[in-house]
Amino acid sequence: MQTVPDPVLFESERSGDGLTLRLRGGWCIDHLREIETSLAQLGDQGKRVKLDFSGIETLDLSGAWLLRNWLEHAKSEGGQFEVVGERPAHFAFLDELLEHKTDQPAEATKARTSLRDAVVWIGRGTVQQAKQARDAVGFFGRIAATMVRAMRSAHHLRLPSIVRHVYETGIQAIPIVSLIAFLISVIVAYLGAQQLRTFGAEIFTVDLVAISVLREMGVLLTSIIVAGRSGSAFAAEIGVMRLNDEIDALQSMGVDFYEVLVVPRVIGLIIALPLLTIVADAMGLAGGALLSSLLLDISLSQFIPRVQDALAPTTFWAGLIKAPVFALLIALVGTYRGMQVRDSSRELGRLTTLAVVQSIFLVIFADAIFAVVFVELDF
Amino acid sequence: MSSNPQTPIISVRNLVNRFGSQVVHDGVNLDVMPGEVLGIVGGSGSGKSVLLRTMLGLQRPSSGQVLIEGRNITQMSDAELLSVKRRYGVTFQHGALFSSLTVAENIQLPIREYFDASPAALESLTELRLRMVGLPVDAGGKLPSQLSGGMVKRAALARSLALDPALLFLDEPTAGLDPISAAGFDELVTYLHRGLKLTIVMITHDLDTLLATCSRVAVLVDRKIVVDTLEGIMKNPHPWIQEYFHGPRARAADAAVKKAAK
Numbered sequence: 001m002q003t004v005p006d007p008v009l010f011e012s013e014r015s016g017d018g019l020t021l022r023l024r025g026g027w028c029i030d031h032l033r034e035i036e037t038s039l040a041q042l043g044d045q046g047k048r049v050k051l052d053f054s055g056i057e058t059l060d061l062s063g064a065w066l067l068r069n070w071l072e073h074a075k076s077e078g079g080q081f082e083v084v085g086e087r088p089a090h091f092a093f094l095d096e097l098l099e100h101k102t103d104q105p106a107e108a109t110k111a112r113t114s115l116r117d118a119v120v121w122i123g124r125g126t127v128q129q130a131k132q133a134r135d136a137v138g139f140f141g142r143i144a145a146t147m148v149r150a151m152r153s154a155h156h157l158r159l160p161s162i163v164r165h166v167y168e169t170g171i172q173a174i175p176i177v178s179l180i181a182f183l184i185s186v187i188v189a190y191l192g193a194q195q196l197r198t199f200g201a202e203i204f205t206v207d208l209v210a211i212s213v214l215r216e217m218g219v220l221l222t223s224i225i226v227a228g229r230s231g232s233a234f235a236a237e238i239g240v241m242r243l244n245d246e247i248d249a250l251q252s253m254g255v256d257f258y259e260v261l262v263v264p265r266v267i268g269l270i271i272a273l274p275l276l277t278i279v280a281d282a283m284g285l286a287g288g289a290l291l292s293s294l295l296l297d298i299s300l301s302q303f304i305p306r307v308q309d310a311l312a313p314t315t316f317w318a319g320l321i322k323a324p325v326f327a328l329l330i331a332l333v334g335t336y337r338g339m340q341v342r343d344s345s346r347e348l349g350r351l352t353t354l355a356v357v358q359s360i361f362l363v364i365f366a367d368a369i370f371a372v373v374f375v376e377l378d379f
Numbered sequence: 380m381s382s383n384p385q386t387p388i389i390s391v392r393n394l395v396n397r398f399g400s401q402v403v404h405d406g407v408n409l410d411v412m413p414g415e416v417l418g419i420v421g422g423s424g425s426g427k428s429v430l431l432r433t434m435l436g437l438q439r440p441s442s443g444q445v446l447i448e449g450r451n452i453t454q455m456s457d458a459e460l461l462s463v464k465r466r467y468g469v470t471f472q473h474g475a476l477f478s479s480l481t482v483a484e485n486i487q488l489p490i491r492e493y494f495d496a497s498p499a500a501l502e503s504l505t506e507l508r509l510r511m512v513g514l515p516v517d518a519g520g521k522l523p524s525q526l527s528g529g530m531v532k533r534a535a536l537a538r539s540l541a542l543d544p545a546l547l548f549l550d551e552p553t554a555g556l557d558p559i560s561a562a563g564f565d566e567l568v569t570y571l572h573r574g575l576k577l578t579i580v581m582i583t584h585d586l587d588t589l590l591a592t593c594s595r596v597a598v599l600v601d602r603k604i605v606v607d608t609l610e611g612i613m614k615n616p617h618p619w620i621q622e623y624f625h626g627p628r629a630r631a632a633d634a635a636v637k638k639a640a641k
Contacts, residue, residue, distance in 0.1 A: 029504075029543050032494040060543040061575060065507045066500065093574040097510055343524035344478035 009038040019048065020084065024055035027063030035063060039070045054085040064090035139336050143266065146258040150267075158264045165268025169230040170276055176229075177222050181280035184221060185213050185287035193295050202296045206303060207310035209288030214311065218280040219319045220367055223326040226273055227359040231334040234265055235355035238338025239348045247339075262339075266331040273327035274320055281319065314379055322370050326363045333359040386449065388413045388546060388578050389434060394443035396429050403429050405602040407443070413545075416572055416579040417606075418589045420623065421599030427582045430599065431550060434580070435469060436460050447546075465493065467546040468539030472554060474531040476523040482509075482534045483519030489541040508537040513567060529560035533567070540571075547571075549581035553588050565591040586629055598623070 009025040021042060027035060051071075068091060075081060150156045192208040238261060241247055250257045285307065292298040298306070337355035341347050373379075387410035394407040403426035411417050421427045432438040434445055436452045445452050447463050455463070476485050483505045490496055490504060509516050512533040523531060532552060539547060552568065553561035565588050572579055572592070583589055589596060590609065597606040600619045607615065613624045623629065 029490070029494065032490075032496045032500060036497055036500055061511075062504055062507065062543050066503060069503060096574070344522065346479035 009034055010042060020050045020052055022052045022055050023067075024057070026058045027056050027067060028058050028060040029062040032062070035066055039066065042070065042074075048080045050082045050084050052084040053088055056088065059088050059090060061090050061093070064088055064094060068094055135340075136336065139339065140332065142258050143262055143332070146256065146263050147266070150259065150263055156259055157267075158260060161260065161264035162268045162271070165265050166272045168233075169226060169269050170272025173226060173229055173272075173276055174279055177225055177276050177280050178283040180221055180225060181213070181218060181283040182287040184217055185209055185284035186291050188212055188217070189288050189291040190295065193291070203298070203306065205296060206288065206292055206298065206306045209292075210285065210307045210310050211315060213284035213288065214281055214315050214319045216319065216367070218284050219277045219322050219326065220363070222276045222280045223273065223323070223330065223363045224360055226269070226276065226327070227330045227363060228356055230269060231330045231359040232352050232356045234331065234334030235338040235341075235352040236348065238262075238335055239341035239351060242339065242341045243343075243345070243348065262335045265335055266328065269327040269331040270324045273330075274323040277320055277323040281316070318374055318379055322367065325366060325370075329362045329366060330359045333362060385413055387411055387446075388448055389580070390444075390446040390449075391430075391434065392444040392446070394430070394433065394445065395441045396426065396433065397441040402602055404440075404443075404599075407599075407602075407604045409597055409604055409606060411578060411580055413578050414576050415594045416568070416581070416592050418593035418596045419580065419582045419599065420584065420589065420596060422619065425599040426602070427599055428550070430604075431548060431580075431582055435467070435548060436463060465542060466544055467548060468542065468544035469548045470532070470535040470539045470550065470552060472551045474523065474535040476531060476535055476538065478523050480522075481519065482514075482521055482523065482526070482537070485523070485534065485538050486519070486541050489538070493542065504541075508540055511540060511571065512537040513563075529556050529564070532556065532560075532564060536567070545578060547577050547579045549579065549583075551582055551584065553583065553585045558587075561585060561588065562591070564588075568592050586624075 009027060009031065010021050010023045013020045013022065025031070025034075071081065146156075150158070189205055189209045192205045193202055196202050196204050196208070238247075241261070247257050247261075250260065289300055289303045292303050293300065334355045337351040337358075341351050389409070389411040391407055391409040394404050394409075395402070396404040407430065419427055419430065429438065433440050434447075436445075436447075436455070439453055443453070448466070450459075450463065452460060452463055476482070477488070480488065483502075486505050486508050487501050490501060496504075505519055506516050509519055514530060514533050514537065518526070518530065518534070523534065526534060536549075536552075549568070553564050556564060568579065568581075569592050571577055579592075581588075581593070593609065595606060596609055596612045597604050598612060598615075598617075598620055600617055605612065605615060605617065605620070612620060615621070
């Protein structure tokens with residue numbers, strides 16, 4: 001008699017011309033690995049065998065299924081098996097289960113060439129992109145139409161909703177926007193002062209801070225923070241409403257969800273972002289003033305006239321005029337991506353991320369265009 | 380309560396659950412015997428879900444004990460609790476399938492989590508689970524969002540059976556299904572119960588499900604629990620129970636039982 005080491009769940013015994021395989025131990029899902037190795041070895045034992053199930057301590061359905069599948073497979077390859085002792089009860093259940101022929105479709109559908117797959121993939125991608133482009137155009141068109149209608153009548157304007165969004169995207173963002181504007185201007189002033197000192201032109205640090213904050217830094221940083229804060233919130237809020245069928249509920253009541261959900265967010269952000277930009281500008285100048293007095297001995301009474309000299313009448317407006325455009329971009333991308341959410345929470349996460357990334361990209365891209373245009377216009 | 384000499388698989392002793400000043404359970408006692416199907420009913424807010432969560436070890440009770448296979452899960456370390464959790468399967472009311480995974484991956488998740496299985500074995504076991512709940516094998520490649528309500532419930536059941544549990548908890552298994560799918564699901568539960576000798580605890584509002592599948596019924600009323608056979612509980616004089624089993628919505632089901640009895 002030959003004993004197989006422990007992890008194997010059977011022992012074999014040769015008597016005369018026959019081979020008996022005695023299964024033993026736990027044929028349950030807890031010993032999945034052992035079952036697999038045992039089944040692999042069982043196949044090598046020979047073609048004419050007697051199987052003895054009586055030594056099995058525990059057998060669960062998973063074990064029975066794997067054993068039965070192996071048995072069927074071995075039989076189909078010409079093995080001859082004789083079962084000694086009682087057949088486990090789970091086998092009867094599985095027999096019954098397999099008799100319930102669920103209408104299985106033929107598996108021939110997988111036989112495709114990789115070339116054909118590639119063509120299908122490209123085609124599907126193209127159609128999808130075209131559909132998305134069409135949807136986007138439709139979306140922006142709907143918003144424009146709804147906005148025009150909202151401008152004409154107070155009822156369609158949804159004032160309370162707009163006020164709420166101004167509060168959430170504007171007022172609540174004041175602390176973080178102020179802090180970041182302040183710190184950035186401190187950094188610019190510090191670096192500028194160090195470099196300009198080598199020419200003995202420290203006083204120009206004031207010009208540097210004032211112009212860079214008012215023209216670029218204030219509005220750009222504010223927009224990026226708002227894109228991260230509110231762009232993502234727009235996409236997530238609307239996306240969750242989509243998942244909960246709330247959008248369908250609104251539509252079924254005959255309420256135009258563009259009017260209630262999208263346009264108030266767009267208008268709210270268009271109001272809030274310029275105001276935030278002004279706060280950021282003020283905080284930026286305050287940071288510059290503080291650093292100038294600490295680092296360069298330029299007191300506040302010197303700082304203010306210097307700033308006034310440095311700025312052209314258009315400098316402040318050159319920054320502020322960009323804010324509503326950036327706000328429009330952020331709000332449109334956020335709400336559009338939110339509307340695209342379908343079916344699953346994974347989509348929600350993906351599209352929220354996409355909303356933030358795309359709105360930041362668009363803001364910076366638009367800023368670059370503004371820069372070129374302003375130079376050409378000598379603004 | 381029951382003259383069954385076996386030891387109960389679940390035993391709830393003097394369970395008290397309190398949230399602030401609101402008392403949900405006040406001394407609940409419940410025994411679930413191996414191999415039975417127990418239905419838990421109760422009005423909205425009567426604490427069915429809290430009871431279920433307590434039995435699952437997802438929530439510790441204010442006081443009292445829950446014994447599963449003789450082991451007190453209310454005073455267990457997390458590691459011990461894990462070994463108990465490994466022994467039961469649960470389906471949640473809305474399926475709770477992981478929406479970013481396919482049905483097959485949903486079923487394989489617990490197996491992968493606990494065991495080191497080859498892809499072939501995983502695939503084979505997944506096929507078994509799908510067949511057990513009566514889903515076509517090609518449903519395995521679908522995402523939960525692509526399934527109908529009835530298929531979601533079946534897929535959730537397949538996932539709960541992934542580790543060959545001896546004990547199955549079903550939370551409102553037929554809620555939101557059309558009567559035909561619901562009847563199909565009842566049939567499936569009965570079939571699995573018979574074939575696998577499973578112990579099943581289910582929360583349900585569906586009288587038809589209760590009649591079709593359950594051997595005993597536990598009713599949560601007045602922060603306590605009343606357990607009896609279906610016939611016994613229908614004779615219980617408590618007004619809520621009377622209203623539940625003999626109210627207008629119950630009459631049809633009632634008539635069906637009487638018809639069957641004849």
